[in-house]
Structures are given as structure tokens and as C-alpha cells.
Amino acid sequence: xxxxxxxxxxxxxxxxxxxxxxxxxxSPQESSANDFKYTPSQQHKDYWFNGTAExxxxxxxxxRYGELREGQAAMIFVTEPFSKSSFTKADNPTAADPSVxxxxxxxxxxxxxxxxxxxxxxxxxxxxxxxxxxxATSVQEWCGHVYxxxxxxxxxxxxxxxxxxxxxxxxxxxxxxxLEDDLWSMIRLQxxxxxxxxxxxxxxxxxxxxxxxxxxxxxxxxxxxxADSISSYTLKYPELKRTIKIDFQTAFPHKILGWxxxxxxxxxxxDTITTTGTLIKxxxxxxxxxxxxxxxxxxxxxxxx
Numbered sequence: 001x002x003x004x005x006x007x008x009x010x011x012x013x014x015x016x017x018x019x020x021x022x023x024x025x026x027s028p029q030e031s032s033a034n035d036f037k038y039t040p041s042q043q044h045k046d047y048w049f050n051g052t053a054e055x056x057x058x059x060x061x062x063x064r065y066g067e068l069r070e071g072q073a074a075m076i077f078v079t080e081p082f083s084k085s086s087f088t089k090a091d092n093p094t095a096a097d098p099s100v101x102x103x104x105x106x107x108x109x110x111x112x113x114x115x116x117x118x119x120x121x122x123x124x125x126x127x128x129x130x131x132x133x134x135x136a137t138s139v140q141e142w143c144g145h146v147y148x149x150x151x152x153x154x155x156x157x158x159x160x161x162x163x164x165x166x167x168x169x170x171x172x173x174x175x176x177x178x179l180e181d182d183l184w185s186m187i188r189l190q191x192x193x194x195x196x197x198x199x200x201x202x203x204x205x206x207x208x209x210x211x212x213x214x215x216x217x218x219x220x221x222x223x224x225x226x227a228d229s230i231s232s233y234t235l236k237y238p239e240l241k242r243t244i245k246i247d248f249q250t251a252f253p254h255k256i257l258g259w260x261x262x263x264x265x266x267x268x269x270x271d272t273i274t275t276t277g278t279l280i281k282x283x284x285x286x287x288x289x290x291x292x293x294x295x296x297x298x299x300x301x302x303x304x305x
Contacts, residue, residue, distance in 0.1 A: 036130045040189050047253050048101065048126070052284040053078035056256065057302040058277040062109045064116070064210070066265040066273065071109025071116075072304055073277050075256060076287070077188060078102050082123050087134050087151050099126040100133060101185050107206070114142035120205055124185035131156075135181050137205035146209050152176075156202075158215055167212065177217035180204045180244070183233065184256060187248050194233055196222050203237065204244075211263070213240070226250050230257065241272075255282055 040048075058073040081093035082100040090097040100123040107118040120137045135150040144163025151157045158172040178201045186194055195201075200217040208215055221236045231250040236243045242263040249255045261275040280303040290298055299305075 037128050038130075038190050038193060039127050043252055044189060048077075048079045049099075050284075052286050054253075054255075054282065054284055055287060055302065056282040057280040057304050058258065059280055060107060060109060061276045062107060062116075063261075063263070063265075063273040063275045064109070064111050066269075068273065068275075069109040069111055069116075071107060073105070073107045074302075074304070075184070076102075076104040076106075077185075079126060082133055084133060098133075100124055101126050101129075101189060103184055105184065105206075111141070116141045118206060120181060122181050122185060124182055124189070126189065129182075129185070129189060131176060131179055132182050132185070135179065135205060137209060139206075139209050148205050148209060148215075150179075150205075160215070164212075169215075172215060174202070174216060177202050180207075180235065183235070183246065187233065187246065187256065188254055191224075191231070191233075191248070191254055194222070194224055196224055201235065201237075203240065203242070207242070207261075207263075255279070 054075075054077045056075045058075070060071040060073040062069045062071055078101075079099055080102055081090040081097045082088075083090040083093075083097050085096075103120075103122045103124070105120045105122075107116070109116050117140045118138070120135070122132045123134045124132045131152050132150070133152045137146075137148045139146045146160070146162045146164070146167070148160045149158070156174040156176055158169070158174065160167060160169045160172070162168045178195055178199060180201050180203050183194070199220055199222060201220045201222075202215065202217050203213065207213065218237050218239055221238070223234045225232050225234070229250050230247055231254075232245055232247050234243065234245045240263065242261070244259060244261045246259045247257040249257060256279070258276065258278045262272045265271045265273045281301060283298070283301060285298060287298075
């Protein structure tokens with residue numbers, strides 16, 4: 001009888017362990033992803049929750065169709081509550097709606113006779129931020145327009161709607177990887193946590209749409225360096241032959257000072273071309289209230305045409 005109880009005990013133990021491993025256990029990689037914790041300092045909180053946005057203007061030299069086009073860019077950083085159920089700003093926020101650092105990144109330039117207008121909106125969790133909860137990008141020009149959206153659920157859910165035949169795609173699902181579009185917010189909130197070394201990264205949605213590149217993670221090499229008061233984050237994609245370098249203030253509040261993005265001029269070309277953005281001016285403003293004609297003087301302050 002004792003032997004029978006021993007055998008039954010061992011059988012139950014094996015079954016229990018098997019169920020825990022296959023059903024309930026979380027791998028170390030999954031655990032680190034689900035339990036990621038990062039809390040910005042009180043200095044960050046005081047800066048970002050003061051009722052205004054940070055608006056920065058940039059002189060833009062944008063590569064398009066193998067030539068550089070002069071234009072302007074702007075980065076608008078602001079905190080707001082985010083609804084994880086509707087993937088929109090939470091108008092009536094609850095405890096379930098996290099605060100995000102929203103970045104609206106705009107670019108405007110002309111290609112010959114016709115203009116380009118581009119915007120990328122990312123919603124990066126203010127605390128415990130590892131991936132944006134949503135990224136939305138649109139590109140408008142006289143030929144047509146494109147809209148690309150990522151929702152962060154159990155995976156990355158991506159929809160692409162495009163004027164161009166064969167480019168639209170709905171219901172694309174990708175495993176969660178680093179997102180280049182998150183780097184700008186990570187620099188502002190947790191630059192001491194920027195990924196370095198060999199990694200896999202989903203390139204910026206601006207790049208994916210302008211170059212008609214497949215949305216997926218690509219191998220990359222990242223490096224962070226500092227000289228005097230300026231830090232530089234460099235990201236190289238060997239397969240894409242693309243490099244982007246972001247310069248920012250080493251000291252708080254780590255403002256974005258500019259960027260350089262180099263890639264081949266065109267298909268089959270060995271020559272490279274480099275997009276640049278250079279800071280013009282940065283101000284703090286509750287811009288959503290500055291919508292009267294008299295407020296247009298703020299555009300002059302920013303050097304925006």
C-alpha cells in the first residue's frame with residue numbers, strides 16, 4: 001500500500017509540473033517583457049506635467065527622389081491620459097488609463113511643384129514604458145495619401161491604407177520588437193535605458209512609407225556616445241544600408257537638437273543621401289488654446305513659415 005501511495009504521489013507531481021510548464025509558466029524573456037518597470041524621476045514629472053507642451057521647430061533638409069528638399073519639421077511633446085480600450089486620448093480618464101508622452105512629429109517640404117505633409121504620432125507610456133501603445137503615421141502629397149497605424153496588444157497589430165496599389169495591408173501581426181519611433185520619447189524619459197549593441201528594430205514609419213519597405217524588425221547596431229554637453233545615439237541597419245543619428249542634450253531635459261539619416265539615393269544606387277534636421281527654437285505652450293489669429297505670432301517665435 002505504501003508503494004502504491006508513493007507511485008500515485010510521483011505521478012501527480014509529474015502531471016502538476018508538466019501543466020505548470022506548458023500552461024502556466026512564463027519564460028524569463030516573457031517575464032522581463034511583462035514585468036518591465038521604469039519610473040522617471042520627480043524632475044521629469046515636474047517638467048512634463050505642468051499644463052503645457054514642449055514645441056520645437058527644426059530646419060529640415062529631406063531626401064526625396066534622390067534630391068534634398070528644404071523644409072521644416074516640428075516636434076510637439078505633451079503628456080495626456082490614454083485609453084487602452086479605444087486607443088485614443090481618454091477624455092474621462094480612469095485609473096485604467098495610463099499617462100503617455102505623446103509626440104507629434106511633423107515634416108513639411110516640397111518636391112518640385114507639389115508639397116509633402118507628414119505626421120507621426122506616438123503614444124509612449126510615461127512610466128514602465130517599453131513600447132508605444134499606439135503609433136500612427138500619415139503622408140499626404142498630390143499623388144495621394146498613406147496611413148499606417150500600430151496598436152500594441154498581445155502583439156503589434158498593424159494596418160496600412162494606401163493610395164498605391166499593392167501597398168495596403170490589414171491585420172498584419174508582428175512579434176513585439178524595439179520601435180525606432182520610440183527612441184525620441186525614450187531619449188526624453190529614459191535615455192539611460194536606450195538599447196545598445198546588436199538588436200532588432202522596426203524602422204521609423206516615415207522611412208517605411210517613403211521607401212516602400214516591408215514592415216518588420218531588421219537587424220541593427222546601436223551606440224550611445226557623449227561629447228561635452230551633447231549626446232548622440234546612432235543606429236545602423238546593415239541590410240537596409242541605412243544609418244540614423246540623433247543628437248540631444250546630455251543634461252536634463254534632454255532636448256532633441258537634431259538628426260541625420262543616411263541611405264542609398266535610390267534602388268541599385270551605391271551613392272548615399274542624408275536627411276538632416278537642425279533645431280531652430282524650442283518653447284513651452286498650451287498650444288491647444290492658442291488658436292486665434294493673434295496667436296500666430298508664436299509661429300514667428302518658432303521660425304515657422
